[in-house]
Amino acid sequence: QSALTQPASVSGSPGQSITISCTGTSSDVGAYDYVSWYQQHPGKAPKFIIYDVIKRPSGVSNRFSGSKSGNTASLTISGLQAEDEADYYCSSFTSSTTYVFGTGTKVTVL
Amino acid sequence: QLQLQESGPRLVKPSETLSLTCSVSGGSITNNNYHWGWIRQPPGKGLEWIGSIYYTGITYYNPSLLSRVTISVDTSKSQFSLRLRSVSAADTAFYYCSRLSSGTPADSWGQGTLVTVSS
Numbered sequence: 001q002s003a004l005t006q007p008a009s010v011s012g013s014p015g016q017s018i019t020i021s022c023t024g025t026s027s028d029v030g031a032y033d034y035v036s037w038y039q040q041h042p043g044k045a046p047k048f049i050i051y052d053v054i055k056r057p058s059g060v061s062n063r064f065s066g067s068k069s070g071n072t073a074s075l076t077i078s079g080l081q082a083e084d085e086a087d088y089y090c091s092s093f094t095s096s097t098t099y100v101f102g103t104g105t106k107v108t109v110l
Numbered sequence: 111q112l113q114l115q116e117s118g119p120r121l122v123k124p125s126e127t128l129s130l131t132c133s134v135s136g137g138s139i140t141n142n143n144y145h146w147g148w149i150r151q152p153p154g155k156g157l158e159w160i161g162s163i164y165y166t167g168i169t170y171y172n173p174s175l176l177s178r179v180t181i182s183v184d185t186s187k188s189q190f191s192l193r194l195r196s197v198s199a200a201d202t203a204f205y206y207c208s209r210l211s212s213g214t215p216a217d218s219w220g221q222g223t224l225v226t227v228s229s
Contacts, residue, residue, distance in 0.1 A: 001173060001174070003156065033213070034212075034213030036214045036215065038157075045206060045219040045220065045221055045222050046206075046216070047219075048214070048218070051211075051214045051217065052213055052214075057217065089157050091157075091159070091214075091215050091216075093213050093215075096173065097170050098159065098170055099159040099162075099215035100159065101149075101156060101157040101158065102156070103156055104156040104157070
């Protein structure tokens with residue numbers, strides 16, 4: 001199984017909105033509404049921020065939102081803050097009853 | 111609150127077997143809503159899903175690691191384990207244990223442990 005494709009980097013100024021794409025295939029992202037997103041700060045374990053494409057776990061800021069169209073899922077961060085500077089990874093359930101992660105995106109707050 | 115803690119050797123020789131255990135506390139490993147799994151991340155690189163196990167012993171593995179990996183569970187100790195055979199330098203990574211919920215490979219994570227493959 002191949003990793004889902006994400007842009008290597010995305011940047012924005014404080015207060016702006018940015019969107020990170022996550023492109024898979026009809027066997028993973030396009031097949032199920034089981035896309036998750038993770039935030040990882042340097043030296044830390046990833047943090048679970050979106051599941052089932054659009055849902056936020058308890059305690060996660062509503063500045064994070066998810067969506068999906070066809071084989072591409074997206075994570076939008078609104079009102080960008082300095083603390084949002086981190087690496088972001090998507091993941092998807094697959095038709096092989098496995099999981100696959102995205103290649104990862106480094107978000108920089110200018 | 112659920113806690114996951116990885117343990118095991120931090121240094122493994124090439125061609126030998128990497129073995130890690132994840133201890134689960136603050137929740138039941140036999141909860142039928144969850145599976146338990148392993149994810150790894152080479153230093154400076156992305157995440158890779160290794161595999162998962164249900165408390166009954168049903169397992170699912172990444173096809174790219176299928177020939178070398180075994181995940182097992184010991185419900186009496188509230189632990190699950192990873193064995194990766196015939197390791198090489200490419201297997202050097204942070205290894206995380208996780209709890210899987212429906213459609214999500216990790217709704218909770220261990221802190222991770224760096225395992226280095228070197229002679």
